[in-house]
Amino acid sequence: MEEEEDLETLGEQLYSLISSKHKEDAGKLTGMLLELPGPVLTQMLQDDAMLTAAVEKALRALQVAQEPSQVCNDEDDVSVSSDSLGEQLFELVDVYNTGHSQKITGMLLEQHKDAILKLLSDPSLLEEQVHLAMKTLKEQNMEETDVSDTSELDDTERFGEKLFSLVVEMDPLHANDITGMLLEMDPATLQQLLSDHTMLQIAVHKAQAALDTLN
Known part of the structure; x- marks a missing residue:
């Protein structure tokens, strides 16, 4: 009640x-x-x-x-x-x-x-x-907790290269910072961002907003 x-x-x-x-x-x-x-x-x-x-x-x-x-x-x-x-x-x-x-x-x-x-x-x-x-x-x-650290590092590097090439088209000036922020997400989310342009745009906008508040 x-x-x-x-x-x-x-x-x-x-x-x-x-x-x-x-x-x-x-x-x-x-x-x-x-x-x-x-x-x-x-x-x-x-x-x-x-x-x-x-x-x-x-x-x-x-x-x-x-x-x-x-x-x-x-x-x-x-x-x-x-x-x-x-x-x-x-x-x-x-x-x-x-x-x-x-x-x-x-x-x-x-x-x-x-x-x-x-x-x-x-x-x-x-x-x-x-x-x-x-x-x-x-x-x-x-x-996913039993996945080895080395494969995670390889994945992060691979995702980083792909993400950067997409992010640089949206915001060349802050591409490095934004990519770094996005790479803090887990591999499953990064995979989703790479395959879904809308989700990537939303994530980039959020990262840009976060950068604005820091500056």
Whole structure:
């Protein structure tokens, strides 16, 4: 009962903050944010910037859910819409602060487009999928612990060369720094970045943002 009461209190506080800026969608947005873990919600109530960012992500998800899905046979259009879905999904997954947002987004993007659209419009389903993906990642990490150090070094060097050649096209000025930051990820994520241009762009943007804050 206490948890339900806490959630209700958080919901009321969130609603009052959200309704001042987004009166029409305040109910829906509050409902979406209430799917997040309690500690995250408490932090949002104390951090305006965090709350604003989360509301903006929820708003984008609402807009995607309300837009009629356009069926198109043109491959270019399909790839563009897939890129857009990837970015929107990443932003929602990133709210959960799992530390594996890129990997989880990549895993979820392997589903059919209709299933991805459903995830964008159903926060409880998305949360469930994020937890499942985290469980899978933990199991994979346990299996990978017996890989030798030398092969890991070889992999890192190989990934570094490939990544640098892609990153230098996006940001020649900071290619070295960005590649170094990306190489801190595990090999499975690096493999995903090399095979998925959208994921790589997102990762590069995040690295650029991190560099800006350092400078």
